[in-house]
Amino acid sequence: MSAPRKGHWDFGELFSAREIRQVISVSELSGRVKRVLETNWASIWVCGEITNFRAQSSGHLYFSLKDANAQIQCVCFRGDAPRCRHQIGEGQQVVVQGDLTLYELRGQYQLVVRQIEPAGQGALQRAFEMLKEALRKEGLFDSARKRSIPRFPQRVGLVTSKTGAAVQDVFQSVRRRNPALEIVFAPCRVQGDGAAREIADRIRLLNEWSAAAAVRMEAILVVRGGGSLEDLWAFNEEAVARAVAESAIPIVSGVGHETDITICDLVADVRAATPTAAAELVTEGIFSIRGSIPKAFSRIARVSRRVLRERMDNIQQSAKRLEMCHPRKQLQQRWQRLDEVTDALRFRMGIRLKESTIKHRVVSERFLRIKLRSRMVRSNEVVGALWTDLETSWLRAIEVRSRKLETSAERLRLLSPKAVLDRGFSITIDAATRKIVRSPQEVSEGAVLRSILAGGEICSVVRGVYEEAAPGLAREEG
Helix, strand or coil: CCCCCCCCCCCCCCCCHHHCCCCCCHHHHHHHHHHHHHHHCCCEEEEEEEEEEEECCCCCEEEEEECCCCEEEEEECCCCHHHHHHHCCCCCEEEEEEEEEEECCCCEEEEEEEEEEECCHHHHHHHHHHHHHHHHHHCCCCHHHCCCCCCCCCEEEEEECCCCHHHHHHHHHHHHHCCCCEEEEEECCCCCCCHHHHHHHHHHHHHHHHHHCCCCCCEEEEEECCCCCCCCHHHHCHHHHHHHHHCCCCEEEEECCCCCCCHHHHHCCEECCCHHHHHHHHCHHHHHHHCHHHHHHHHHHHHHHHHHHHHHHHHHHHHHHHHHHCHHHHHHHHHHHHHHHHHHHHHHHHHHHHHHHHHHHHHHHHHHHHCCHHHHHHHHHHHHHHHHHHHHHHHHHHHHHHHHHHHHHHHHHHHCHHHHHHCCCCEEEECCCCCECCCHHHCCCCCEEEEECCCCEEEEECCCCCCCCCHHHHHHHC
8 A cells, every 4th residue: 555645835843742742821830839739738837037127107026937947937917917027026936827829929939827836835835724723723823812002101111133124124113103111022033943942932031020020011023124034934834833822911913014923923813914013002092192292281271171161150140149048138238128018108198198188178168158057067077077087087097007117127137137146046157168058067176167146246266066965964954
């Protein structure tokens, strides 16, 4: 069989099947690599040292994680940055958890960080949680066992390092706010092996010293400056927690910064955010009243003036009422009323007399005009009788009014205190208080008395008080 004949334009296969290439774009290649990384390297933990740390205004955090032989770019986006920001620092050894991905614009792989913790923190954190749960079950964190700090303590203990910044912060705050506060300093280590045992020993030592001292210690300050979890670990050990719980003196814990929470803080009676805050807590009473003392003096002066003014008004009102109730004032008013009644009586009698005179004159003129001698005689007799009756009635009325006037005057005279004194009685008053003595129980032996008599006063000193008449006086009366 002969081979098929080829045409003029049949050149055969230009490229063999083995030489056919699959060409993809850079973006597609980056996408494939990114999918492989995100699928096989999701949620991994990487340990290294932070370098090239940058915090952008957008809220994202960028840094590199390196060791002795390599490094990798890392990014912590804004949603995860708030809980990780305080744990990131240049040169810090950390363990990060995140997803491996490819940043396609630069063609470099990077780690998208979700969580950060200092190297070694995981084991310490688990130990912290286990001890915290055990002490919580024992009731060492209960608020019922917490004791309050005295408002004005005179002596406090201080447990901290003698070379740290915390001791200087406490001393400076106390000198500024309450220089009179006495501080018993028990120095110890606050970091490293054996630090927890020293802290517990110092707490017990201050309790023993306070029990033996003449002046009791009101509080103990256990303080330390800030640091990492490893630096503060001495305050997370059970020995310190037991010593704080067994202390007979209230404990104020001021360990680390405000965000640091230790076992010592949870067991202590009062937790302060910082060592300075602990010092301010035990000096708050004196410091708060320093500014209120001038206000208190001003208020006392203002209240005293108001009370004195009210008392003076009451005294003046009482004096006016006493003056109105005085017997002399009452007698003067009665005399004035008697004069008014006498004047009214004389005025009415004068009117009646004038009216009678006019009537008599009218009747006399009528009789004269009639010119009847007999009727005139009778009329004169009637007029004379009427005049006699009128005169008699007038004299009788005057006599009756005079007797009433004399009776009222006699009554007023009998009611006068002077009349009582004239009958031999006396009024005894206390010379010191100016009060009238009404019973023997109102005076005591040695008191000075004034006896008011009709002719003057007698000043005497009490030599004895008897509920009944004195024996000598009784015999004389018998």
